[in-house]
Amino acid sequence: MDKAYNHKNVExxxxxxxxxxxxxxxxxxxxxxxxxIVLPPPNASGKMHTGNVLMIAIEDLLIRxxxxxxxxxxxLPGTDHAGFETQVTFERELKKQGKSRFDFDRESLYTAIxxxxxxxxxxxxxxxxxxxxxVDWSRYTFTLDETVVTTVYNTFKKMHDEGFVYxxxxxxxxxxxxGTTFADLEVNHIERKDPLYYMKYGPFTLATVRPETKxxxxxxxxxxxxxxxxxxxxxxxxxxxxxxSFKLNVIADSYVDPKFGTGVVKVTPAHxxxxxxxxxxxxxxxxxxxxxxxxxxxxxxxxxGLPVKKAREVIAKxxxxxxxxxxxxxxxxxxxxxxxxxxxDIEPMIIPxxxxxxxxxxxxxxxxxxxxxxxxxxxxxxKTYYRWMxxxxxxxxxxxxxxxxxxxxxYKIDKNALNxxxxxxxxxxxxxxxxxxxxxxxxxxxxxxxxGLQRVMTLSFKGHAAPTYLVAVDDPTVPGDExxxxxxxxxxxxxxxxxxxxxxxxxxYPNSEDFTYFYPTxxxxxxxxxxxxxxxxxxxxxxxxxxxxxxxYVYLHGIVRALDGRKMSKSLGNVINPEEYxxxxxxxxxxxxxxxxxANGKDFAFPRDKVxxxxxxxxxxxxMARFMLFISEQEKITIPQFSRDIEKxxxxxxxxxxxxxxxxxxxxxxxxxxxxxxxxxxxxxxxxWHELADKHIEQVKTREDKGVALSVLLHVYMTSLxxxxxxxxxxxxxxYQKLPGHGDSIMIESWPTQ
RNA sequence: GGACGCUUAGCUCAGUUGGUUAGAGCGGCUCGUUUACACCGAGUAGGUCUGGGGUUCGAAUCCCUAAGCGUCCACCA
Numbered sequence: 001m002d003k004a005y006n007h008k009n010v011e012x013x014x015x016x017x018x019x020x021x022x023x024x025x026x027x028x029x030x031x032x033x034x035x036x037i038v039l040p041p042p043n044a045s046g047k048m049h050t051g052n053v054l055m056i057a058i059e060d061l062l063i064r065x066x067x068x069x070x071x072x073x074x075x076l077p078g079t080d081h082a083g084f085e086t087q088v089t090f091e092r093e094l095k096k097q098g099k100s101r102f103d104f105d106r107e108s109l110y111t112a113i114x115x116x117x118x119x120x121x122x123x124x125x126x127x128x129x130x131x132x133x134x135v136d137w138s139r140y141t142f143t144l145d146e147t148v149v150t151t152v153y154n155t156f157k158k159m160h161d162e163g164f165v166y167x168x169x170x171x172x173x174x175x176x177x178x179g180t181t182f183a184d185l186e187v188n189h190i191e192r193k194d195p196l197y198y199m200k201y202g203p204f205t206l207a208t209v210r211p212e213t214k215x216x217x218x219x220x221x222x223x224x225x226x227x228x229x230x231x232x233x234x235x236x237x238x239x240x241x242x243x244x245s246f247k248l249n250v251i252a253d254s255y256v257d258p259k260f261g262t263g264v265v266k267v268t269p270a271h272x273x274x275x276x277x278x279x280x281x282x283x284x285x286x287x288x289x290x291x292x293x294x295x296x297x298x299x300x301x302x303x304x305g306l307p308v309k310k311a312r313e314v315i316a317k318x319x320x321x322x323x324x325x326x327x328x329x330x331x332x333x334x335x336x337x338x339x340x341x342x343x344x345d346i347e348p349m350i351i352p353x354x355x356x357x358x359x360x361x362x363x364x365x366x367x368x369x370x371x372x373x374x375x376x377x378x379x380x381x382x383k384t385y386y387r388w389m390x391x392x393x394x395x396x397x398x399x400x401x402x403x404x405x406x407x408x409x410x411y412k413i414d415k416n417a418l419n420x421x422x423x424x425x426x427x428x429x430x431x432x433x434x435x436x437x438x439x440x441x442x443x444x445x446x447x448x449x450x451x452g453l454q455r456v457m458t459l460s461f462k463g464h465a466a467p468t469y470l471v472a473v474d475d476p477t478v479p480g481d482e483x484x485x486x487x488x489x490x491x492x493x494x495x496x497x498x499x500x501x502x503x504x505x506x507x508x509y510p511n512s513e514d515f516t517y518f519y520p521t522x523x524x525x526x527x528x529x530x531x532x533x534x535x536x537x538x539x540x541x542x543x544x545x546x547x548x549x550x551x552x553y554v555y556l557h558g559i560v561r562a563l564d565g566r567k568m569s570k571s572l573g574n575v576i577n578p579e580e581y582x583x584x585x586x587x588x589x590x591x592x593x594x595x596x597x598x599a600n601g602k603d604f605a606f607p608r609d610k611v612x613x614x615x616x617x618x619x620x621x622x623x624m625a626r627f628m629l630f631i632s633e634q635e636k637i638t639i640p641q642f643s644r645d646i647e648k649x650x651x652x653x654x655x656x657x658x659x660x661x662x663x664x665x666x667x668x669x670x671x672x673x674x675x676x677x678x679x680x681x682x683x684x685x686x687x688x689w690h691e692l693a694d695k696h697i698e699q700v701k702t703r704e705d706k707g708v709a710l711s712v713l714l715h716v717y718m719t720s721l722x723x724x725x726x727x728x729x730x731x732x733x734x735x736y737q738k739l740p741g742h743g744d745s746i747m748i749e750s751w752p753t754q
Numbered sequence: 755g756g757a758c759g760c761u762u763a764g765c766u767c768a769g770u771u772g773g774u775u776a777g778a779g780c781g782g783c784u785c786g787u788u789u790a791c792a793c794c795g796a797g798u799a800g801g802u803c804u805g806g807g808g809u810u811c812g813a814a815u816c817c818c819u820a821a822g823c824g825u826c827c828a829c830c831a
Binding site: 001004196268272334335529565597600607610612613625626627629630631634676697698 | 756757758759760765766767768769770778779780781788789790791793794795796824825826827828829830831
């Protein structure tokens with residue numbers, strides 16, 4: 001053995017050995033209860049970050065522990081297509097080549113992104129291996145695998161048939177830059193200073209940050225008890241505007257805060273959430289003035305075509321010139337909704353989207369945690385779960401992006417095709433857009449439109465009949481049959497809709513052997529930040545489809561922050577790349593260091609000192625093994641197998657250390673059962689270093705009966721080494737192989753029985 | 755505005771149903787290179803557990819209260 005442990009000679013070699021010999025595959029025994037974890041799928045085209053490392057460290061710890069105990073143990077690996085994130089990354093690549101997604105028809109774009117993901121997915125898989133994750137690669141799943149798509153389609157169809165799916169014309173969070181809708185959860189609110197314009201509005205003055213939406217105003221509102229304006233309520237007023245004067249009704253609604261501004265609000269139902277709701281209450285017209293690209297449309301008259309922000313400046317200037325601007329408060333601070341990905345301003349808009357009614361689905365998911373059939377650790381996170389489930393509202397599941405599972409909705413080409421708006425590339429790669437029926441009337445074939453199709457939209461405003469559609473897993477089009485021509489919706493599912501099926505699809509739901517044997521799984525381990533986005537949805541789908549929650553325990557780890565305790569972010573330049581730590585200190589030390597940082601599920605700063613400490617610890621136990629080999633060589637003895645015979649000859653020191661290691665073993669088991677990983681790890685660390693090495697080994701040096709002493713020492717050392725293996729798999733296995741007495745056995749399968 | 759969490763050694767943090775002298779890692783100081791390991795050993799200093807009040811035989815731990823910090827949710831024309 002080398003004088004110092006060098007992780008670089010060990011890690012890759014051992015992983016290959018374990019994998020090759022099939023140790024990661026479960027030993028199915030119908031009489032035994034299996035232990036199962038599904039790996040939260042990392043982004044297939046991404047790279048490992050510190051959060052992934054912690055996740056793998058904890059899950060591998062649980063998995064190895066159960067496997068060593070002899071449970072049929074399965075850890076299911078997989079990767080996620082990460083719809084939105086991947087498309088954004090890909091588009092960035094396109095931009096470097098001077099292209100954009102608009103240069104492609106939908107299908108070609110999808111194919112190109114798929115290729116991009118294939119080209120890049122090797123990295124994350126290699127890193128999962130590098131981390132020592134003992135996953136069963138033969139059961140690998142990618143979230144766009146045929147089986148996943150089919151399952152997702154079947155669920156959607158079932159939900160649709162049972163009335164849980166509807167085409168909603170709600171106000172959604174739309175990001176014009178990203179070109180897609182976001183769920184409320186994917187929207188961030190940031191504080192920002194924006195000018196607050198006090199503009200003259202008929203007989204009133206009102207305050208607004210968004211003068212550019214005034215063309216979409218369909219009422220003016222005041223508070224019902226506001227004495228200042230009581231005489232106007234219910235009356236029509238005339239307003240002088242930039243595009244001539246117009247008339248509006250004054251409504252009374254208690255959503256108006258009389259203390260804000262002047263107590264008068266312009267109501268723009270098409271572009272503001274609260275106004276939209278007020279519009280519904282008062283049956284107001286919804287007048288949309290912003291298009292999908294974030295520009296003012298023809299209703300804005302001469303301002304049509306201007307992007308929202310530019311329009312705001314121009315309009316403010318024009319208002320001033322016309323004497324319609326009373327004053328501007330430049331120091332007004334408010335919160336603005338921005339998309340979580342790019343930080344762009346969210347434009348609340350009315351865009352038809354597919355929604356899931358959650359009212360009846362959420363109740364069982366809430367109860368499952370309340371009645372303990374799913375237990376959440378740390379327990380205080382349950383409160384967050386309850387609150388979220390209680391206030392959960394309908395879930396928009398369609399995204400206006402290409403990369404993902406395409407919604408299996410087929411619009412019929414019939415008289416309502418007039419209400420299908422299509423954007424497509426013609427033979428000359430020129431973008432065409434308009435009513436599908438109009439194109440067909442011009443003699444363009446449906447096939448031609450479909451071949452260049454980029455997007456299908458259903459028109460959503462009053463006076464338009466909804467298109468006829470059907471939900472089908474396969475294309476219902478029958479060639480040549482006029483009556484059976486369809487075009488598929490171009491939206492894709494929200495990633496969380498498909499990943500909500502993860503425990504089901506990885507196990508081959510609904511009727512594979514694996515599913516029967518392993519479902520429900522044992523523990524779901526992930527970061528707390530996706531409790532609501534992901535965990536709650538898995539519970540919901542699991543209960544909906546199988547009647548059983550998909551896992552018995554949820555363990556939520558904290559988020560790894562940067563060294564300075566702040567969130568890691570590219571702009572702060574404090575992102576920690578785990579590769580560097582693996583290179584310098586080894587995977588074992590990194591894993592153990594991270595685990596010791598997350599004791600109570602709170603967020604924590606990257607514990608650099610602990611990673612170093614555990615690297616030193618690795619070297620310490622390495623040298624303890626060297627010590628035994630050294631002594632046996634010096635004394636020219638082979639270390640006797642620990643046996644009854646040896647036990648009879650033990651000294652008090654021997655008996656004490658034996659007793660101590662038994663106590664340690666009991667404590668480690670107990671702590672692991674209670675998800676107290678850091679505690680378990682620290683106890684092993686303390687025992688091996690400060691009891692076994694510092695005290696007991698010093699005592700062994702003075703012993704006459706070296707045979708007995710070494711036999712006991714080796715036995716105790718091996719026991720603690722096994723306890724340590726789930727935490728630090730590589731070094732423990734390497735030492736195990738180097739010490740005498742193991743025969744053909746391998747560490748991965750031998751938990752100490754006490 | 756609502757919820758959750760935190761405040762313990764110089765720094766970063768553990769501390770389980772209340773129970774001896776409150777622990778770890780890093781850092782500091784003093785010794786030490788003897789038969790594994792300097793990625794080491796033997797010692798040592800350092801804490802009125804954020805302040806105040808209460809319950810208790812006993813409180814870092816439970817309750818009330820004040821302050822500070824952090825995170826999440828909702829909302830702001």
